[in-house]
Amino acid sequence: MTHSTTQNRQWILRERPQGAVDERHLQMGSVERPVPAAGEVLVRNIYLLVPPAMRLWMNEEDSYVPAQPLGEPMMGITLGIVEASHDPALPVGTYVNGMGGCQDWFTAPAAQLMPLAPHPGVPLAAYRSVLDVQGLTAWAGLHEVCQPQAGQTLVVTAAAGSVGSLVCQLGAQLDLHVVGIAGGADKCRWLREDCGIAATIDYKAEDVGARLAALCPRGIDMVFENVGGPMLDRLLERINDRARIALCGMVASYNGGGTQSAHALMRLVTKAARMEGFLVRDHFHRYAEVAAKLQALVLEGRLEYRIDILDGLDQLPVALENLFHGRNLGVQLLRLSPERGA
Ligand SMILES: NC(=O)c1ccc[n+]([C@@H]2O[C@H](COP(=O)([O-])OP(=O)(O)OC[C@H]3O[C@@H](n4cnc5c(N)ncnc54)[C@H](OP(=O)(O)O)[C@@H]3O)[C@@H](O)[C@H]2O)c1
Incomplete structure (x- = not known):
């Protein structure tokens, strides 16, 4: 099933894994698409990063972030596009990076999101991987x-x-x-x-x-x-x-x-x-400078990278398993919706 414009599919952490993650631990649910409040924007997630640390977030003890609460949508690092906006700082059509969760849609104040200015010579997914x-x-x-x-x-x-x-x-x-x-x-x-x-x-x-x-x-x-x-x-x-x-x-x-x-x-x-x-996160003050340097290297053909994209939010358990078996070839992303015109 692909994303819908009225529903919001979400992965819920149902049980904390002791070892590898399997179907007992994560459950897919669906709620109505959220509506942005005053000062917020509505974002359609396009890419979801699946990093090895996602497994640590599921533990009872805090890692570098507070532990993922049980029964709640999984935290997730996403790249998306603004589809409705109540803040002129982020007009509709702006690509943004944010903590958009393992779900199709989310709302957030503009200040919690990072607007992107993708270079036409670089794949959009690179802005949620090598250039991030x-x-x-x-x-x-x-x-x-x-x-x-x-x-x-x-x-x-x-x-x-x-x-x-x-x-x-x-x-x-x-x-x-x-x-x-x-x-x-x-x-x-x-x-x-x-x-x-x-x-x-x-x-x-x-x-x-x-x-x-x-x-x-x-x-x-x-x-x-x-x-x-x-x-x-x-x-x-x-x-x-x-x-x-x-x-x-x-x-x-x-x-x-x-x-x-x-x-x-x-x-x-x-x-x-x-x-x-x-x-x-202790180096985010260098983000713009480093991302610009890396983008220049990519455009000059001096920095190779691979992005391993699986299609569909339902692929999250597969993506997690891939990471811990070395099956991912480069950054593991899920593509949740099209880059344009969903
Ligand atoms: N400190 C930070 O702020 C920060 C930020 C981002 C990432 N990280 C850390 O950076 C590391 C790499 O993350 P990444 O996102 O770039 O993932 P990645 O290296 O693209 O994917 C994980 C790789 O780890 C290897 N692996 C998995 N299980 C293994 C095992 N039991 N023994 C040996 N190798 C194993 C696999 O490669 P092989 O096929 O080669 O085994 C797998 O492809 C992780 O430890 C991650 O937590 C830290």
């Missing part, structure tokens, strides 16, 4: 936390993913020796042949320790960590003095479980290294 959160996350973790120095070695995990693939390319442009770790020969080939990252490790098929020894002969100076668990342990065992580890996420543990070895963590002490968690 993922791009700023890659940029902030690399520049602010890793503090890169030309010639040093950077290892990136989930390297063919939406954040990871940008980190790899931005790192290579800074003359770092970049090693990307990803799951599968196809992902590694894409990193090498399309993104220009010569050194890759397929952690599903190769001996990661042996490959790290071969590809990082001078040790590891920086890690951009997206995965955590045993993968991170192996990297910590090879860090150099004063290494910097940008802890962006630990996707291997989001469905539960996952431990770090005390021996590996002790390497942070013996190498006087710094491991720092960071949140992209």
Whole structure:
């Protein structure tokens, strides 16, 4: 079923998952399309971002946002178009980014939305992916936390993913020796042949320790960590003095479980290294500047990215499953309605 102009389909969190999300946890409902109040706009969601962190939002404990309440529509990061407006700041037809929820429609005051000015040479979906959160996350973790120095070695995990693939390319442009770790020969080939990252490790098929020894002969100076668990342990065992580890996420543990070895963590002490968690929201003051830089790189053909679009709001459980099995090729989006003329 596609979106309707009178009804609003919504995914409701019915039960909190302990492990992977399945049909017990999420339920699709439908209510009447909301009507904007004075000062509000009505937005039709076009793209819904499905990030790994959506799984964390479903837990009982707060993450970097308050826990998703049970029985309520799921939080969701969306790109949409204004279809009715009670605020001249956001006329009908304006594309906006916002927290539009896992649903077809929402209303909000204009101040809670970010108007977009898409470049005609860039796909609209890029404004909810490479030129948005993922791009700023890659940029902030690399520049602010890793503090890169030309010639040093950077290892990136989930390297063919939406954040990871940008980190790899931005790192290579800074003359770092970049090693990307990803799951599968196809992902590694894409990193090498399309993104220009010569050194890759397929952690599903190769001996990661042996490959790290071969590809990082001078040790590891920086890690951009997206995965955590045993993968991170192996990297910590090879860090150099004063290494910097940008802890962006630990996707291997989001469905539960996952431990770090005390021996590996002790390497942070013996190498006087710094491991720092960071949140992209603390870097939003750089948003316009970084998005403009990344858009220029995209237009010059110097930044590759992939957007994995599934059609239909009903695909949310599939999209979530894809992320945790590495089946997504780049940013996982759902297309909920047409970009124009719905
Ligand atoms: N700190 C922040 O502000 C911030 C902002 C955005 C994202 N993040 C974090 O950045 C990381 C990447 O997010 P993304 O949106 O770019 O997703 P993504 O990398 O495009 O997709 C997730 C990828 O993680 C890998 N993966 C999943 N389960 C795994 C496991 N058990 N072991 C190893 N690899 C696994 C898979 O790639 P393979 O096929 O290679 O295994 C999968 O494709 C996540 O940890 C996310 O939470 C943090």
